Amino acid sequence: xxxxxxxxxxxxxxxxxxxxxxxLPTACPSCLPVYIYLRFxxxxxxxxxxxxxxxxxxxxxxxxxxxxxxxNEKGGVIECLKEDSIVDLDSKLPxxxxxxxxxxxxxxxxxxxxxxxxxxxxxxxxxIANKIYFSxxxxxxxxxxxxxxxxxxxxxxxxxxxxxxxxxxxxxxKANIAYDALSTRLGAQEFLFDSRPTTVDAIxxxxxxxxxxxxxxxxxxxxxxxxxxxxxxxxxxxxTDFLEASSSSSIPRSPFDASSSSSxxxxxxxxxxRSEPRPKAKRERTEEEKIFRRRAKYFLATQLVAVIVFLSLxxxxxxxxxxxxxxxx
Amino acid sequence: MADPxxxxxxxxxxxxxxxxxxxxxxNGGGEGENDDxxxxxxxxxxxxxxxxxxxxxxxxxxxxxxxxxxxxxLSSGPVRLRVxxxxxxxxxxxxxxxxxxxxxxxxxxxxxxQELLQAAGVANExxxxxxxxxxxxxxxxxxxxxxxGTSNVIIDVVEAKPLTGDIGIFTKPEARSWSLEGSVKLKNxxxxxxxxxxxxxxxxDQASEISAGLSLPRLKAISTxxxxxVSLLSQDWLKFSSYKxxxxxxxxxxxxxxxxNLAYNLTWRTLTDPTGMASKSVRRLLGHSLLSSxxxxxxxxxxxxxxxxxxGYAFLSSTQVGGLGPDSKSLRFIRQEFDLRGAFPLGxxxxxxNVGVAAGVILPWGRGFMDLPSxxxxxxxxxxxxxxxxxxxxxxxxxxxxxxxxxxxxxRRFIPSKSDDSPTFPGSDVLGGDLAVTGFADLSFDLPLKLxxxxxxxGHVFVNAGNLAKLTENKFKDFSFRKFGxxxxxxxxxxxxxxxxxxxxxxxxxxxxKQFEHDHGKTGIQFNFSSP
Numbered sequence: 045x046x047x048x049x050x051x052x053x054x055x056x057x058x059x060x061x062x063x064x065x066x067x068l069p070t071a072c073p074s075c076l077p078v079y080i081y082l083r084f085x086x087x088x089x090x091x092x093x094x095x096x097x098x099x100x101x102x103x104x105x106x107x108x109x110x111x112x113x114x115x116n117e118k119g120g121v122i123e124c125l126k127e128d129s130i131v132d133l134d135s136k137l138p139x140x141x142x143x144x145x146x147x148x149x150x151x152x153x154x155x156x157x158x159x160x161x162x163x164x165x166x167x168x169x170x171x172i173a174n175k176i177y178f179s180x181x182x183x184x185x186x187x188x189x190x191x192x193x194x195x196x197x198x199x200x201x202x203x204x205x206x207x208x209x210x211x212x213x214x215x216x217x218k219a220n221i222a223y224d225a226l227s228t229r230l231g232a233q234e235f236l237f238d239s240r241p242t243t244v245d246a247i248x249x250x251x252x253x254x255x256x257x258x259x260x261x262x263x264x265x266x267x268x269x270x271x272x273x274x275x276x277x278x279x280x281x282x283x284t285d286f287l288e289a290s291s292s293s294s295i296p297r298s299p300f301d302a303s304s305s306s307s308x309x310x311x312x313x314x315x316x317x318r319s320e321p322r323p324k325a326k327r328e329r330t331e332e333e334k335i336f337r338r339r340a341k342y343f344l345a346t347q348l349v350a351v352i353v354f355l356s357l358x359x360x361x362x363x364x365x366x367x368x369x370x371x372x373x
Numbered sequence: 374m375a376d377p378x379x380x381x382x383x384x385x386x387x388x389x390x391x392x393x394x395x396x397x398x399x400n401g402g403g404e405g406e407n408d409d410x411x412x413x414x415x416x417x418x419x420x421x422x423x424x425x426x427x428x429x430x431x432x433x434x435x436x437x438x439x440x441x442x443x444x445x446x447l448s449s450g451p452v453r454l455r456v457x458x459x460x461x462x463x464x465x466x467x468x469x470x471x472x473x474x475x476x477x478x479x480x481x482x483x484x485x486x487q488e489l490l491q492a493a494g495v496a497n498e499x500x501x502x503x504x505x506x507x508x509x510x511x512x513x514x515x516x517x518x519x520x521x522g523t524s525n526v527i528i529d530v531v532e533a534k535p536l537t538g539d540i541g542i543f544t545k546p547e548a549r550s551w552s553l554e555g556s557v558k559l560k561n562x563x564x565x566x567x568x569x570x571x572x573x574x575x576x577x578d579q580a581s582e583i584s585a586g587l588s589l590p591r592l593k594a595i596s597t598x599x600x601x602x603v604s605l606l607s608q609d610w611l612k613f614s615s616y617k618x619x620x621x622x623x624x625x626x627x628x629x630x631x632x633x634n635l636a637y638n639l640t641w642r643t644l645t646d647p648t649g650m651a652s653k654s655v656r657r658l659l660g661h662s663l664l665s666s667x668x669x670x671x672x673x674x675x676x677x678x679x680x681x682x683x684x685g686y687a688f689l690s691s692t693q694v695g696g697l698g699p700d701s702k703s704l705r706f707i708r709q710e711f712d713l714r715g716a717f718p719l720g721x722x723x724x725x726x727n728v729g730v731a732a733g734v735i736l737p738w739g740r741g742f743m744d745l746p747s748x749x750x751x752x753x754x755x756x757x758x759x760x761x762x763x764x765x766x767x768x769x770x771x772x773x774x775x776x777x778x779x780x781x782x783x784x785r786r787f788i789p790s791k792s793d794d795s796p797t798f799p800g801s802d803v804l805g806g807d808l809a810v811t812g813f814a815d816l817s818f819d820l821p822l823k824l825x826x827x828x829x830x831x832g833h834v835f836v837n838a839g840n841l842a843k844l845t846e847n848k849f850k851d852f853s854f855r856k857f858g859x860x861x862x863x864x865x866x867x868x869x870x871x872x873x874x875x876x877x878x879x880x881x882x883x884x885x886x887k888q889f890e891h892d893h894g895k896t897g898i899q900f901n902f903s904s905p
Contacts, residue, residue: 096660100645107653110787110799114649128789182663182702185641189661345900352878356871357828 057082057089057130061104062176064093066258069287071176073160075104077250078121082106083286084241085131098177099189106130122243134242141237148229148236149244151222156251158201159219163265165197167212172258220268227272234278245282252279451485457516457523463530467505468564472528474591475499480526489513489524500530503590504568505561507531535560542876552576566590580608600626613777614802615651615785616659618750619643634670639663644749652783652802658749663703666695672765679763680872681817681831682716683725689713689765695751696739704748708735710767723831724818729761731768732810737845747845752805755779755839755862756893759903760879761813762833768809771839772901773864773883777803778893780841801891806841808857813837817870829872835881838863863887864894868901877903 059082061075069091070079082089089106097103101116106125113124125131137145164173170190177193178186198204203211226248230236235245252269256279259266270276446452459480461472476496483489493511500509508531516523540555556572571585584604591598606620622640629635644659651659669692676685689712696705710733717726733753737745753768756778761770771779782801817833819826840861842852868881879901885894 094657094660096662098661100660102649110653110784111789112649112656112786117649180702181661182700185661185663349878349880349900352871352873356830356873357824 056109057087058092058107059089059104060092060094060107062093062098063095063180065175068253068257070104071254071258072104073157073164073251073254074115076254077247078104078106078115080249080253080286081122081125081133081243081246082131084246085133087131095180098181098186099193122246126243133240133246136240137238137242145237145242145244148226149247151225152244152247152251155218155222156248159215159265160251160254161197162201162203162212162215163259163263165194166201166203168260168263170194172260176258216264216268219265223268223272223275227275230274230278232274234281241282241286249279249282252276253283447486451487453484453522454486454489455484455523456480456489456526457520458525460525460527461530462527464532466532466561466564467530467566471503471564471566471590472500472530475503476528493526500528503566505533505566507533533560535562552580552582576608579610580606582606597628597630598626600629602626610777611646611648614749614804615648615655616644616646616749619645622664632671632673634672635667637665637667639665642750650786650799652785652804654746654783654804655749655802658746662748663700664695664748665698665700665703666693667697668693674765676714676716680877681725681829681870682714682727682762683718683723683817684716686716687712687714687765689767691767693751695748701739704751705739705742706735706737706747706751708751709733712765712767714765719816722818723826724816727762727815727817728813730810730812731761732808733768734808734844736807743845743847743849745845747807749805752807753809753841754803754805755809755811755841758899758901760877760901761811761837762815762817763877763903768811768839770837771811771862771864772835772837772866772881773885773896773899774862774888774892774894777805779839779862779888780804780806780809780892781843782891804843807844808842808852809839810857810861811837811839820869830869832867832869833879834865834867836863836865836886860889861887862889862892862894879903 059079061070061079062072063070065071068076070076070093079091094103102114104121105112105114106121108130111128111130113121113128113130115121118124118127126134134145173190173193174186178190181189201211201215226236233239235241236248237244252275255263255266255269256276459473459476461469464472476499479492479495479499480489483492490513493513497509497511500506510529512527512529514525514527516525536557536559538555538557540553542553552574553576554572554574556570559569561567562569566589568588569585570588572583574580574582574584576582582604584602584606586600586602586604588598588600602622602624604620604622604624606618606622608618608620610616610618620640620642622638622642624636624638624640627635627637640663642662642664644662646656646659671690672688674685674687676682676687689710691708691710693708694706695708696703710731712729712731714727714729717728718724719726735747735751735753736742737747739745754777755768755771756774757770757776758772759766759770760772781804783804784801785799787799813835814837815833815835817831819831825831838861840857842848842857844852863886864883865886866881866883868879871878871880881899881901883896883899885896888894
């Protein structure tokens with residue numbers, strides 16, 4: 045492209061995710077799939093670690109100049125990236141596999157995600173969560189946020205002191221069903237759908253790597269996963285292939301590249317990118333509202349000034365106020 | 374030398390002013406000189422303005438003679454007198470030890486009548502400063518007849534009502550503007566002179582706060598008052614910098630005198646952006662942080678008036694060091710502010726020239742500090758509607774610019790869309806600066822109408838300038854004083870000032886002399902408020 049700013053940084057995509065440990069590029073189970081997705085798409089990006097927002101769902105997010113895709117908007121980072129055509133893995137998915145693809149994705153995103161959350165926050169002793177989320181925060185804040193998050197996860201899973209045992213059994217049962225289904229689906233193939241990686245592969249690989257590397261050996265979930273040899277091989281193979289290979293320096297293949305410099309989008313003449321338009325009627329209304337509000341402010345201000353002038357002229361303000369310490373002795 | 378009789382000379386209740394007379398509990402050595410005070414009943418009431426003058430208030434000539442002879446004796450030389458006992462009356466709830474702690478050491482050192490009367494005044498003031506009594510009065514009574522040269526001190530107190538509430542408009546030292554505050558105070562709950570208060574405040578800059586505090590006049594050996602406060606504060610900066618601030622803090626006032634102020638602050642701060650529109654620089658700084666800092670303020674104000682200074686000078690230096698404590702993950706920074714003001718009277722029309730200059734700098738410290746950013750809420754923001762003349766608030770105000778209306782900015786998030794419409798610029802966030810300098814000159818004068826003069830309304834002409842620069846994250850390499858000087862924002866104008874009891878209002882016409890891209894300065898008529 046010849047744009048100086050772009051050549052300065054190696055690709056202007058930046059992924060902001062939680063910290064890396066346990067041998068994983070980012071150890072948080074919601075950030076890892078996004079990382080893997082970008083790797084599968086062969087996009088070059090920089091990773092930046094965010095340590096102060098352990099309890100916020102806007103992390104992970106992807107920045108591209110002034111454009112940002114947060115995880116708590118429009119279905120998640122991956123969905124945003126696909127919708128805005130920045131990085132899209134699933135564009136060539138055959139339409140026949142779409143229903144099964146969608147339900148597999150839903151199964152991983154609900155059953156398996158819930159199982160991981162349960163293991164991370166409720167079932168374990170909290171040391172893993174501490175290491176990933178709170179190790180860079182001051183101790184009192186970390187402790188309080190950890191407690192808050194544990195309570196939130198329990199509420200989300202519907203766990204109370206009465207049904208804790210049944211809930212746990214149900215969570216692990218669903219996880220087992222999911223693993224069986226995925227194992228059957230995968231068979232001896234390289235990827236779950238088609239012969240190329242899709243979003244489902246990214247999400248499942250993120251989950252599998254987290255379970256295998258971050259959870260302790262006593263983890264029930266890890267043991268269930270280890271029973272399915274083809275899933276484990278799949279995870280390890282893809283990890284070596286995509287994650288441990290040196291990051292490519294290729295220019296992002298996304299169609300977004302076609303537009304001019306992204307860091308100054310407002311000067312962009314490309315038809316793709318316009319700032320979000322407001323419906324015309326609403327804009328006019330807002331103009332009127334603004335004028336009305338301004339006039340109302342002037343009116344109120346005049347009233348206030350009149351009252352104050354009256355008070356000060358006829359009420360008699362105090363003259364120079366000294367500090368009020370009267371002399372003693 | 375008149376013989377003091379055994380008569381009671383105390384005009385009961387008439388002239389019991391609010392005085393306290395420190396008294397020693399008779400620890401002095403047995404120096405009871407057998408003067409004519411032997412076995413006398415004398416009561417002296419001390420007025421604060423007149424030392425050692427008892428008012429006999431039109432008694433019989435012998436009384437007057439007695440009093441006059443007493444004065445003669447007092448003025449001729451020291452009259453030896455020591456304190457035998459301190460009697461405290463009227464304190465149903467307050468512990469004796471609290472009152473004694475305030476007054477005893479003042480009485481301890483008095484060994485003559487004159488010193489005793491002086492010490493009484495001091496103790497009076499101290500007890501009044503506790504703020505838990507409605508009235509205090511001290512009388513000196515003669516000591517027991519068998520001990521010559523002694524006197525008893527009787528302290529009568531009337532305790533204040535325990536519960537008070539009030540509403541008002543205040544400026545707190547940390548706040549950069551004024552706020553409407555309502556508070557409820559519980560005085561002397563446990564009898565130690567403790568004052569508990571709970572208050573809620575709503576500030577002009579969209580800040581709301583709930584806090585509760587405790588102030589103790591003294592804690593065991595520490596003789597300065599201790600103040601502790603827990604507060605929950607929420608401040609909305611979405612319009613200017615796209616973040617919302619929530620603070621849960623604990624602060625302790627360690628030392629507080631007229632000139633010095635030392636406070637420790639432990640705060641859990643959370644910065645969030647519910648709109649998701651923040652710029653990259655602000656987005657990187659969102660999240661939780663722990664602030665553990667000590668702030669020392671030195672302030673002298675020798676100007677003749679707070680509403681309209683015409684002569685004198687004032688100086689403020691405020692140092693805040695953050696990151697104290699074993700945890701290396703709390704925010705580490707050093708923030709220093711200076712503010713110097715001077716007022717010079719000019720001869721005509723009661724006019725005066727006020728000039729001032731203020732500067733501040735904030736820098737992080739610790740390993741790799743040159744790459745670290747400074748914390749966002751602690752940076753300097755120049756702009757706003759409060760007048761710089763009266764309050765010493767550091768480099769903060771620049772008339773003519775809106776709140777946070779100048780300095781470095783960053784463009785907000787860009788939201789793409791697919792339809793063909795003209796792009797609207799998303800706006801920019803004000804980031805504040807690490808180095809700030811402001812200055813002003815203000816000439817105030819009386820208006821010709823006598824009506825205005827009497828009510829204190831006067832006019833003024835002013836010019837002010839300010840600038841901000843970013844030094845952190847390696848930007849100091851690009852910094853040069855020449856560039857900094859060339860990029861000063863400035864404005865000038867004139868207006869009328871209405872000083873009222875609650876606040877000082879100005880109606881000004883401001884003309885912006887120089888502003889830069891992304892600044893929000895507007896030429897026109899403005900209202901500026903400041904707290905007296």
